Amino acid sequence: MTSLVIGIAGGTGSGKTTLTNALLERFAGRASAMYHDNYYRAHDDLDAEQRTTLNYDSPDEFDNDLMVEHLTRLVAGAPVDSPTYDFVHNNRAARTVRIEPKPIIIVEGILIFAEPRLCPLFDIRLFVDTDADVRLLRRIHRDVLERGRTLESVERRYLATVKPMHELYVEPSKRNAHIIIPEGGRNMVALDLLIHEIEHQLA
Template identity: 60%
Template sequence: MNNLIIGIAGGSGSGKTTLALRLKERFGEDEVRLISHDSYYKRHDELPFEERCKLNYDHPDAFDNDLLIEHLRELKAGSAIDCPVYDYADHNRSSEVQHIEPAPVLIVEGILPLAEPELCKLFDYKIYVDTDADERILRRILRDVKERGRSLDSVITQYRTTVKPMHEAFVEPSKRNADIIIPNGGENGPAIEMLAHHIRSLIQKANMQ
């Protein structure tokens, strides 16, 4: 199948998910599929909840990239996949799956997709969302407390112990692998319009081959 795979990376709370959604809005419902890198956090049924809370979810090793790569290859070949669903409150993969059909554009977004060389090889276009650290931590606090059932203390502790140091060690350096860097993510209207136009031209070019 002639499809385009786009990787969108950036720090936690940078606006990368919003950017992916804004891009999807510029296309028809069946033209774009969104895949969250978070869905591919490794399953840890062997650990009790208290131990799962202590895991470092901001390190590249936290992700089952082999499964994601396999799924992207299946989608590119024209086959549907059953994407894992991650439960943020339980800190583990849930028993549910999300059925995803192939589409002309596949967008993978997360903190670390550009840090994995084998994933980068699959991406036709690599985007990094660059947002100030103060803005990112505020967004993360609001999101994790309101949407993911976390306490304020746990969010701050996790940010200090893993999120910030892992951002500096792995997320920020992955910016070097990007084809384009976008400030402020989903709030950057001109960049979204430019990207949507470019993606449309890439789809048309792929269909002509």
């Protein structure tokens, strides 16, 4: 099987997941997805308080060796068991998720274009570009309602690591994208053009 590998990057709350889900829905049965967030490093050696002090927006916090290995195996036609991450406890979970090789493999993550070993593996590199204030509001909503964080902790982390790491790593990685999509999956014109291009390449 020859797979078309699509990388979707962008800042926190930019709309990467919306775009990913739109493509998974459009190509149902023909697409699998991998999430960079699931490849955060395990920190069983640290207690809960120590784990809250880590810089989760740094490329060093990701197990990119494992992700490169898994993506390479998927492209070669072999299934992989992806790790998962527990955002409530800030640590890798015991559960894994089986990802099957498909004609389309979507890889989503904030920092995937900042990793030199991952970039060459993507046939199509998409960067979702959204205003910083919109991204911040979405992150507050997600972290407070879905991940059990306090507003104060979200604000503290955003100023300490999220914003500076975005400026240092995420924004510059935009240069590695083939296509920049404002507002991600909410941009219906861009989505229609992208779907047409994917269908063309699959054909």
